Amino acid sequence: MRLTRGGKQNAKGAGQEMGGPDKEKLVPPAEGTAVPNGEETAVPKAAEPGPVTEEDRTRSEEGKSAGEGGQEETALAQEDGQRRPDESSLRSQLEAVQAELKSALDQAKEFEERAASLQAERDEWAEKAKIAYEQFLRARSDLDGFRKRTERDLEDRINRGKADLILALLEVLDNFDRALEAAQKTGSAQAEGVQGAYASADSSASGQALQSFIRGVQMIRRQFFETLAREGVEEIPSPVGKPMDPSLHDAVAAQEGGGEHGTVVAELRKGYLYKGMVLRPTRVKVIR
Template sequence: MTGEKNTTQSGQKDQTEVKETEVKDQSKPEEEVNGAQETTDNQPESNGSAQESGRSTEQTGSEDNGNENEQENAQSVEEKPAAQKQPSVEELQAQLEEALQKADEYYQRYLRAQADFDNFRKRTRKEKEELQKYAALPVIEQLLPVLDNFERALAAGQSTKDAESLMKGVEMVFKQVQQVLTKQGLEEIEAVGKPFDPHFHEAVMQVESEEHESGIVVEELQKGYMLKGKVIRPAMVKVSQ
């Protein structure tokens, strides 16, 4: 009896141990799941801290690069003046001689230009004086044939008493003179029968006239002339009242 009880008790113990083992085995997956969840929950925090550390590292690196670039630029600026080559005394002397040669060349050009201008001014003044002196030369050349005809008419009048022939000769000379003066731009001012115009006429007398209205030129006492449109002598006239 005692042996059976012991056997029974040992069997119960074994069953109890098996159950405890199963309970432990069932609790292990739950603990593992909880541990995995805690691990996943902690991963974002670790990732965020890693990103922040990466950003700070990048910022630090960029600042270091910026400082290095500024230092390199400063060194290059400091090195540039030192790299420029200073001209030697011989080069400066050569540049000075070249500048002096150019200055002398420009001065010589100035003297030649001044001399040319003086010669031009003298030549122009001389030409102007000659032009004024011989301005009437073309007219004189055209009047010489008229003078010859006057001499012939006078000689013919002395050798003959034919007044009609003498008159014809004088008329020919007069027409020749008119032609010469007309070529030079001389024009007669029309007066008789025209309204009195003080720009072209000079009234020396007023007369009563039944044929003309008041202010009309009735008689011309002396011819007036214009030279190329300019009045050189107004006509002396009588004007009706």
């Protein structure tokens, strides 16, 4: 049985109470042991253990508990010592991760602000581009309209200039028509006067010359009109025997009876169109 220091003292006290103080007893030497001068050697005898008290048991259990508690505390201290470096390392890692996360969040916030700024700038430039494009379209439309008006005005001026010139040339054409009409009447009269057995060679030669003149004038008149036709001039068809059209005809004379009212009975001067428009109306005589 394990005894504490107090237990030993108690045992000693118990021995004293039972037999007084321990005394050395003479024990005969062991066999083969030399004893000088034949004297007996005193060998101390171990004290015999006394009875175990309740107090001894309590102290023994307390010692055991203290020993076990010390071992447990030592194990906990060792475990705590092992755990603490791990917690410190984890805390350092956590702080590093938190710092990186904060830096990443700051960068993300900065990127968001930059993106918002760029988006606003893009929207602003898009609006400016839209306004500029609309202005360009209006300017181009105005330019196209101005060019068309200019071309139309120029064409109108050219056409008016041509029309004025053509009107003057139509007077020359009218003179050709009058000359042909007079020559044809003269030729007809001469032909009637020289008919019969009394026709002379001179009158025959004169008639041939007149016919040659008429053919020459007709050819010149035809070439002259063909030149005008290439510029867009065309004759208004003869309205004789048809109702008068106020947009094409100009009634300058009338006669009583002889047909339906408003019917054209004679063409007094030819009319002409220039590029589909009336350049000069036809002068006519109608039935009143």
